[in-house]
Amino acid sequence: MAAATPADEDGSPRKTKQGGFKTMPFILANEICDRFATAGFNANMITYLTQQLHLPLVEASNLLTNFNGTAAFTPVLGAIIADSFAGRFWTIAGGGVLYQIGMLGLVVSALAPTLRPAPCAATSPPPCQRATGGQLAMLYLSLLFTALGSGGIRPCVVAFGADQFALRGRRPGGEQKWSYFNLYFFSMGLAVLLALTVVVYIQENVGWGWGFGIPAIGMFVSVLSFVVGYPLYVKVKPEGSPFKRLLQVVVAAFKKRKEAVPEDAVLLYQNKELDAPIAVDGRLLHTDQLRFLDRAAVLMTGDVADSGEPNLWRLSTVHRVEELKSIVRMLPMWAASITLIAAASHNFTFAIQQARTMDRHLTPRFQIPPASMIIFTTLTMLVSLALYDRVFVPVARRYTGRRSGITYFQRMGAGFAVSVLGVLASALVEAKRRYVAAEHGLLDSPSVVVPISVFWLVPQYALHGMSDALSTVGHMEFLYDQSPESMRSSAAALFWVAGSLGNYLGTVLVTVVQSASKGAWLQDNINRGRLDYYYWLVTFLLVLNLVYYIVCFHFYALKTFEVDAGDEAQRPHDGGERQAELSACIK
DSSP states (O other): OOOOOOBBTTSSBOOTTSOSGGGHHHHHHHHHHHHHHHHHHHTTHHHIIIIISOOOHHHHHHHHHHHHHHHHHTHHHHHHHIIIIIHHHHHHHHHHHHHHHHHHHHHHHHHOGGGSOOOOOTTSOSOOOOOOHHHHHHHHHHHHHHHHHHHHHHHHHHHHHHHTTOOTTSOOOHHHHHHHHHHHHHHHHHHHHHIIIIIHHHHHHTOHHHHHHHHHHHHHHHHHHHHHTGGGOOOBOOOSOHHHHHHHHHHHHHHTTTSOOOSSGGGSOOOHHHHGGGOSSOEEOOOSTTGGGGGGGOOOTTSBOTTSOBOTTTOOOHHHHHHHHHHHHHHHHHHHHHHHHHHHGGGGTHHHHHHHTEEOEEETTEEOOGGGGGHHHHHHHHHHHHHIIIIIHHHHHHHHOOTTSSOHHHHHHHHHHHHHHHHHHHHHHHHHHHHHHHHTTOTTOTTSOEEEEGGGGHHHHHHHHHHIIIIIHHHHHHHHHHSOGGGHHHHHHHHHHHHHHHHHHHHHHHHHHHHHTTTSSSOSSTTTSOHHHHHHHHHHHHHHHHHHHHHHHHHOOOOOEEOOGGGTTTOSOOHHHHHHHHHHHHO
16 A cells, blocks of 8 residues: 655654654653653662651552552553644653652652651660651652653653654664664663662762752753754654544444454455554554454444445444454563563662662772662663674574564563573572571671672672563563554553553562561561562562463464555565564474
8 A cells, every 4th residue: 555654743744854863862861861860769769768758668668669550550641642632742741841840849858857757866766756647648749740750751752762763654664763772771771870879879878858859950851851852853643542443443343243254354344545544554464363353344234424434433444453453462472571570679679678788888988879789780781782782683683684683572581581580599699698697696686787798689680680681672672563553652651551560569469478478578677587488489470470471472473564565675574574583483
């Protein structure tokens, strides 16, 4: 089919002078400052909650995972807004403003003495006075604004960046697009690295006012740098809510649930003109999976008005039916990342408490802040991304013949396998740390440093970083490439929803373990608790998750689409080539 020329958000034809790598300084500056602010705010929050607000460890851990879960769920709302009417640019800008308001609220709560409990007296025994309901309400309100703000930014920025490499009337440029994904996550890693060193040090040694204030300034710079690049951006016009189209398919299929589906898919309803605005890449071809949804494309008397306009609540095109099928097929593969995120959530809670009990001295006068240990996850991710893009891919390309070296399915699977090793290392190191504590009679002395170097934690942090470089980037590539083109913001939202559900699962897991062990495994005094048992349980769950992913991968069917004959030779992948790639992976 002849593909329509993409339009900008204002309805004008897309100009070739817009987009490309010249937009990257503005987009990446926005994301670097945003991630710097987010990481600086999140990385040491467990310390703020336990040391400044005097919350118990398990309560503080659950508060953080619940907040992270909520913040990762709001991208669904942002994706609906972006894909329905606002467009990605304005959704990102609005989200940045909301996040800025939340950050300012945190700065005020850290500076105003009335918004936090009094410091613990040096002579008074624990427990210290915990934060009151009003003080926590200010914290929750600030967290709510940051969660809403991230909902506007997260689902749109990756897809918005990839939009800048869209070619007129063709699919987004292949190698440039996948290089963009690696560049995106590499830049984010640099921002996190800066936050984990500078901001965490300030929070621990200068004060929480500056510790939250610097990320707030970073968020202001983020919004400003993004808006400045407005004239250079490709701004794809939203074509209406994709969720409405999916609902129309479901309703139409339900209304025709008693109708027979023709054996020949050619008899199903097609309308190139109707699908043109949402099928610039090409119309999705019919697949034999989930055939009960094909009833929505069965043409019946009364489905089309005299004017030729179909009643979309009674009749859908094959392309629209296949959009829904694509999303449904993606869900089992997508769900595999939920357990991975639940397992990684303890890096920002329990692992930091482990580091606090260990010898953190680099010199006799300088100690590494506990939260800064996450720097080893970030460093490993950065190094892994660089080696993957510049060394591994060129070598693998010689053997596989694929521009990407290996498929994103293989990349995700490798990340899942490495994550198992990461939590396994956590269990072994915690057993070693607790053994040393018992050997020196420190099981009942949580405030005394256990004579074991904090660098024993480096392997688990490094393995999690390697897992992120493989699974996280592969997961985003998978969602972007396999989702319908009109739903890429929504597909990016799925990436964050997995984070939401993963954090909620982490809360549920901690709560269940706390209840089943009667508080013996997870205690405020981790020397007396059995955190290593918790890590062994998570390791077992990740092994099961890896098996689940392999099974889902075996049965997954790639989307295929129809394009103009003139574009055929220039298109990076067609359905047949992609299906061949998947078959090769399975073999």
